[in-house]
Amino acid sequence: MISSSNKSTSSGTTSENKAALGRRTFLKSASLASLSAAAIYASSCTDHNGNPIPDGTVDLGSGDVGILNYAYALEQLEAAFYTQIVATPYSGITSQELTVMTDLKNHEVAHRDFFKTAISAAAPSLVIPSLEVNFSAIDFTSRASVLATAKAFENLGVAAYNGAGKFLKTPVYLLLAGKIVSVEARHAAIISTLLEGFNGQFTGGQVDANGLDKAMTFAEVLPIAQTFIKTKISGVNLPK
Template sequence: MEKTKTDRPAQAVDRRLFLRYAGVTIATGAVLLESCVDKDYMTTPISAATVDLGSGDVGILNYAYALEQLEAAFYTQVIATPYSGITDAERSLLTEIRDHEIIHRDFFKAALGNSAIASLEVNFSSINFADRASVLNAAKTFEDLGVAAYNGAGKLIKDVNYLLLAGKIVSVEARHAAAIRSLLSPKTTSFAGDDVVTPATGLDPASAPSVVLPLAQPFVRTTITANNLPK
């Protein structure tokens, strides 16, 4: 894994980093990154084709980092090879989403330092990037999955500062999900459809890592193991 100046050992992931990040608008990316890691949370590569997320709060942060890697890679490809008939408004929206996901991905990588999992090898062979419906339905899948993942991981986070950060990011992911759904069905209320908002509670779903990772794995060639995540 490529080393950066943020890869330096210390006692724990710096809480001030998360407070500083949580105190600004995520979309700006105006974040001063500095991080430390606890050796107890260091992730150990099993092989070049396998990564383990680790344990404790850092394991949950790696879980989020893995999902952000997937989303950032997807939207980067969407903008690099835009689908047929893409409008200027759609290109602008998808570019903004791409930029948000890259900021999220790069933040987690820098914050985790030596505890960050390696870069994942994605597998988008099931997506036709030349076809609008294929791209937008894949985007809906990723965004809905991301929202459910953050919601489900919230109760597993011990440090309230990390929980605050997760809450800020999931709100952005939910905006993405609503925007993508509106592109797919502009004349309906699918942005808050019954398949994502439970009518009886008015809440989005919350899915555990054990549910989310198998759904994400088909889009990632790298095998992700999460045997040590909190439950």
């Protein structure tokens, strides 16, 4: 909402400037800009055996760029999901639940836009396009369907970041991944609480006997995500 107050407008502008400065500082400190975009692009058009990626398939790429595109794809999926929930709230949604869903939407949109900005600034020819989602299996009028899907998405996101982190070569990207995965874990906890109540299951069954959250490989995550993404995506060039 736009306020007619000059003071409020000034404060909002200052906050936006600080956010923009933070993004510029991050991009300046990252080392992706020093990579050879041409070399990465050549590898992203073929698989590990040199075979062409099928037409119509979006290849995520390789190295740190590929991992950032991987995260960007998942954030696109989550942002689209929560945007749909807020636009068409499920039947019986409470004001508290709508507030939670709006917060989650804002976080995921911020994550999505941040990754797009980061990759576009460092290697503009390698950023993947906007993906077309497929939510036909979700009943957005049903609280149970929406929350169950939200739980699955958030747990998948946490496990995806946990599994991808070890492959990142640029320290600032590893720091970024750690900051984002912690937010995704907070999302997973609140969704589990909304879905199951305070019955000790706020972790969603994702924490093992050692108190550690699950980690999943690229090969495990992408087929699950692909179920909800109409655009075909390939991760064959991601680190092994």
